[in-house]
Amino acid sequence: xxxxxxxxxxxxxxxxxxxxxxxxxxxxxxxxxxxxxxxxxxxxxxxxxxxxxxxxxxxxxxxxxxxxxxxxxxxxxxxxxxxxxxxxxxxxxxxxxxxxxxxxxxxxxxxxxxxxxxxxxxxxxxxxxxxxxxxxxxxxxxxxxxxxxxxxxxxxxxxxxxxxxxxxxxxxxxxxxxxxxxxxxxxxxxxxxxxxxxxxxxxxxxxxxxxxxxxxxxxxxxxxxxxxxxxxxxxxxxxxxxxxxxxxxxxxxxxxxxxxxxxxxxxxxxxxxxxxxxxxxxxxxxxxxxxxxxxxxxxxxxxxxxxxxxxxxxxxxxxxxxxxxxxxxxxxxxxxxxxxxxxxxxxxxxxxxxxxxxxxxxxxxxxxxxxxxxxxxxxxxxxxxxxxxxxxxxxxxxxxxxxxxxxxxxxxxxxxxxxxxxxxxxxxxxxxxxxxx
Amino acid sequence: xxxxxxxxxxxxxxxxxxxxxxxxxxxxxxxxxxxxxxxxxxxxxxxxxxxxxxxxxxxxxxxxxxxxxxxxxxxxxxxxxxxxxxxxxxxxxxxxxxxxxxxxxxxxxxxxxxxxxxxxxxxxxxxxxxxxxxxxxxxxxxxxxxxxxxxxxxxxxxxxxxxxxxxxxxxxxxxxxxxxxxxxxxxxxxxxxxxxxxxxxxxxxxxxxxxxxxxxxxxxxxxxxxxxxxxxxxxxxxxxxxxxxxxxxxxxxxxxxx
Numbered sequence: 001x002x003x004x005x006x007x008x009x010x011x012x013x014x015x016x017x018x019x020x021x022x023x024x025x026x027x028x029x030x031x032x033x034x035x036x037x038x039x040x041x042x043x044x045x046x047x048x049x050x051x052x053x054x055x056x057x058x059x060x061x062x063x064x065x066x067x068x069x070x071x072x073x074x075x076x077x078x079x080x081x082x083x084x085x086x087x088x089x090x091x092x093x094x095x096x097x098x099x100x101x102x103x104x105x106x107x108x109x110x111x112x113x114x115x116x117x118x119x120x121x122x123x124x125x126x127x128x129x130x131x132x133x134x135x136x137x138x139x140x141x142x143x144x145x146x147x148x149x150x151x152x153x154x155x156x157x158x159x160x161x162x163x164x165x166x167x168x169x170x171x172x173x174x175x176x177x178x179x180x181x182x183x184x185x186x187x188x189x190x191x192x193x194x195x196x197x198x199x200x201x202x203x204x205x206x207x208x209x210x211x212x213x214x215x216x217x218x219x220x221x222x223x224x225x226x227x228x229x230x231x232x233x234x235x236x237x238x239x240x241x242x243x244x245x246x247x248x249x250x251x252x253x254x255x256x257x258x259x260x261x262x263x264x265x266x267x268x269x270x271x272x273x274x275x276x277x278x279x280x281x282x283x284x285x286x287x288x289x290x291x292x293x294x295x296x297x298x299x300x301x302x303x304x305x306x307x308x309x310x311x312x313x314x315x316x317x318x319x320x321x322x323x324x325x326x327x328x329x330x331x332x333x334x335x336x337x338x339x340x341x342x343x344x345x346x347x348x349x350x351x352x353x354x355x356x357x358x359x360x361x362x363x364x365x366x367x368x369x370x371x372x373x374x375x376x377x378x379x380x381x382x383x384x385x386x387x388x389x390x391x392x393x394x395x396x397x398x399x400x401x402x403x404x405x406x407x408x409x410x411x412x413x414x415x416x417x418x419x420x421x422x423x424x425x426x427x428x429x430x431x432x433x434x435x436x437x
Numbered sequence: 438x439x440x441x442x443x444x445x446x447x448x449x450x451x452x453x454x455x456x457x458x459x460x461x462x463x464x465x466x467x468x469x470x471x472x473x474x475x476x477x478x479x480x481x482x483x484x485x486x487x488x489x490x491x492x493x494x495x496x497x498x499x500x501x502x503x504x505x506x507x508x509x510x511x512x513x514x515x516x517x518x519x520x521x522x523x524x525x526x527x528x529x530x531x532x533x534x535x536x537x538x539x540x541x542x543x544x545x546x547x548x549x550x551x552x553x554x555x556x557x558x559x560x561x562x563x564x565x566x567x568x569x570x571x572x573x574x575x576x577x578x579x580x581x582x583x584x585x586x587x588x589x590x591x592x593x594x595x596x597x598x599x600x601x602x603x604x605x606x607x608x609x610x611x612x613x614x615x616x617x618x619x620x621x622x623x624x625x626x627x628x629x630x631x632x633x634x635x636x637x638x639x640x641x642x643x644x645x646x647x648x649x650x651x652x653x654x655x656x657x658x659x660x661x662x663x664x665x666x667x668x669x670x671x672x673x674x675x676x677x678x679x680x681x682x683x684x685x686x687x688x689x690x691x692x693x694x695x
Contacts, residue, residue, distance in 0.1 A: 297462040312584035
């Protein structure tokens with residue numbers, strides 16, 4: 001295995017204006033298009049199985065129909081017009097009746113952070129549908145103070161909770177590797193976000209798990225919403241040799257980076273045989289209840305003292321969604337680099353679909369906020385991503401520059417810019433295509 | 438005994454009356470003109486319109502709504518949102534507004550407060566402050582509808598605004614806004630103690646007892662209401678009669694049934 005270089009060469013000629021076809025990364029569509037109804041572009045990758053994510057992975061991307069409208073907008077229309085929500089709620093009640101326990105044990109697992117969506121899910125299941133949820137939380141990389149407050153407010157609203165916090169050294173190393181290999185600082189969080197709840201269900205013999213809204217609400221294939229159940233591939237795996245964390249195989253992590261195999265445990269997917277044997281079912285509550293993020297926010301404020309964050313999240317205009325992890329700002333910063341899609345685009349697209357804002361407003365918000373560098377926690381995040389000799393006596397040798405700083409981070413960012421999205425003009429980076437020009 | 442004014446606050450976005458919680462998650466409520474007319478018919482003392490995204494989008498789109506409103510609403514009208522210059526103020530006043538409320542533009546260029554009050558009189562210059570609690574008896578002024586921090590102490594800013602010529606302070610608690618859990622009384626008290634001009638308490642009104650506390654403990658001169666009125670939890674008549682019953686000196690007003 002080669003060590004990670006301190007400096008990367010960048011061939012700027014790829015980023016000039018050119019008549020010839022431009023290189024595309026990650027298998028993204030060569031021609032950039034924007035949805036006619038919202039502001040999402042056709043570059044938005046679908047959820048992928050993070051265990052299989054390596055440097056060479058290619059992306060499936062959001063589907064646009066012949067009228068130039070994205071699947072997420074089509075699903076939003078379907079939610080409003082064709083889905084029979086009374087029938088869906090009846091199905092939910094039947095599911096709850098089948099699983100409800102009144103013998104002093106839990107009957108469902110609700111994963112979440114105590115953000116507005118998981119607050120709503122757990123609270124509805126307990127207080128409206130008479131279930132006995134056990135809530136489980138996979139800790140953020142670094143809590144924001146308001147994220148911690150909201151997590152406590154969730155518990156305060158009447159829920160038992162298991163908080164799983166992975167060992168921070170391993171988490172930091174995996175996050176650094178995910179940045180280095182995939183420019184994906186949120187990956188280490190996503191492992192647990194998807195796998196923890198099914199594993200806790202196995203551990204506690206609770207055969208029903210409820211996630212919140214389906215990812216298809218944001219652009220995964222619309223066919224994913226025809227079932228309430230979550231695809232096993234996201235949280236189970238049969239073959240250890242097929243598992244990659246931070247884009248690195250488990251063998252290499254042990255051999256080259258000095259990670260002890262026990263330190264993989266929190267990240268490991270559930271064994272599909274166990275899931276089958278214990279008949280664990282993983283459902284989306286969003287299949288049964290018409291999900292509306294803004295209403296979840298209202299609900300969480302009213303029933304639990306949920307607090308919006310005290311400031312606008314960098315890169316967007318919102319204060320109420322995905323606010324508990326200090327690394328999250330960087331997550332969306334990297335999607336802007338890789339796919340040209342920053343957080344304001346994601347937020348505005350969702351709010352346009354839910355008719356909170358018009359497309360015109362969405363375009364203005366994207367223009368104003370998308371891709372803003374997240375200054376507020378930057379120094380702390382760079383320290384977090386630094387693999388010091390003292391803390392990582394083995395792993396640090398794998399990096400020519402173990403210390404992460406802004407220059408290094410930005411140089412790395414340039415490696416992940418796809419020439420078909422970015423051009424270099426007067427020493428600055430510009431997107432070739434935007435929704436506002 | 439002080440006269441206390443009851444004010445309906447209508448936050449507007451595009452063509453819609455909207456309502457948020459902590460100035461976030463804006464929900465569409467309806468046509469602002471219809472709501473303004475309803476509150477006028479119920480005997481409101483004043484109306485405040487704020488275009489809450491004007492600064493965010495750098496536009497100013499309230500003129501039409503103001504013109505329409507002044508055709509059938511005959512109480513003082515304060516208009517805010519995206520007003521950045523003396524010319525903007527003149528346009529608003531010509532459209533029928535009686536006062537303007539300024540937040541973002543004043544924070545960016547405090548001198549604007551003096552320019553407006555010199556030109557049109559201080560009675561027309563309302564300094565709007567969005568204050569977020571940052572410690573015990575400490576608040577920070579925000580702009581862009583509670584989205585952007587300034588590092589400016591909200592109470593200090595109120596005092597400075599008065600010195601520059603503001604005739605009234607509209608003080609909104611970002612923490613309490615939209616929650617119907619009561620005003621931030623300490624904030625109101627701190628501001629009304631710092632300036633000799635009228636203070637309008639905004640953000641958190643859920644019941645008449647909140648109003649009474651804002652008057653008696655907070656020493657406010659007026660309350661701005663939104664949530665309780667927009668969601669139909671109380672009418673202006675309810676508020677007025679309950680306030681009067683609690684010895685608050687509100688205007689006695691008889692609404693003629695239509």
